[in-house]
Amino acid sequence: MSYVDTSVIIAALDRLDPRRASALEALEKEEDKKVSELVLTELASVLSRRKEMLQELATRVGARGEIIVPATLLYILRRFRLKYRRIDGSKKVLLLGDLYSPFVAAIELSSKLKVKTLDLLHLAYIKTLIEGGEEIRKLITIDEDFEREKKAIKEALNVEVVALRGSPP
């Protein structure tokens, strides 16, 4: 089972990105792929700023403007057979009180992994999903910062980083 980073989905839809072919191939070939609400949020953020593309898409499918982002997100999930898993619940943190579970996981992981905030949050979602019973063994990404930390990620989460590269010219 794999966790798919947002960067792979965006690259698969980015006709200018040299990693598009490998991103598409990974999304088509890989079985049992999971995404988190953080992936959906990053996707929605990228989509929502492509106003012209969204307007053109809404016109083409005869949809009202306000539903085109959720419709596109659902299309992407189904198109690439990505399964979204919701996280339930909060956890107690000593002296801080109740925090949303992925943020507790992020705080726990921060002492083991030296990565930027959004990367840390993706890894925290993986940790939370694993703790919730998902057997995630791979993180598929094009973000090189994950690859640089792959040894520490393997030690902390027992998850292998699969970093996709661009096709040769």
Next chain:
Amino acid sequence: MPVRLRDQELRQIDQLVEYGVFRSRSEAIRELVRLGIENLAQASDILKAVERLFEAERNEGEIPIDLSGATRQLLVERGKR
């Protein structure tokens, strides 16, 4: 409390479960009842738009979403160069 639904509504609910929006039919029905009839109509519109996106892909032979340049944008926003 038994609830009888039309086949079309049940198919839409099953689609939402398949997408992972809800974990089960019963969770979906509970949430959709809470959200009300107006939002169910909106969910139906969203599912129709999704089907039309698949139709567009079948007709054009290509995914109808072009995010050219977005990968670089995403990585920059994550603090990468």
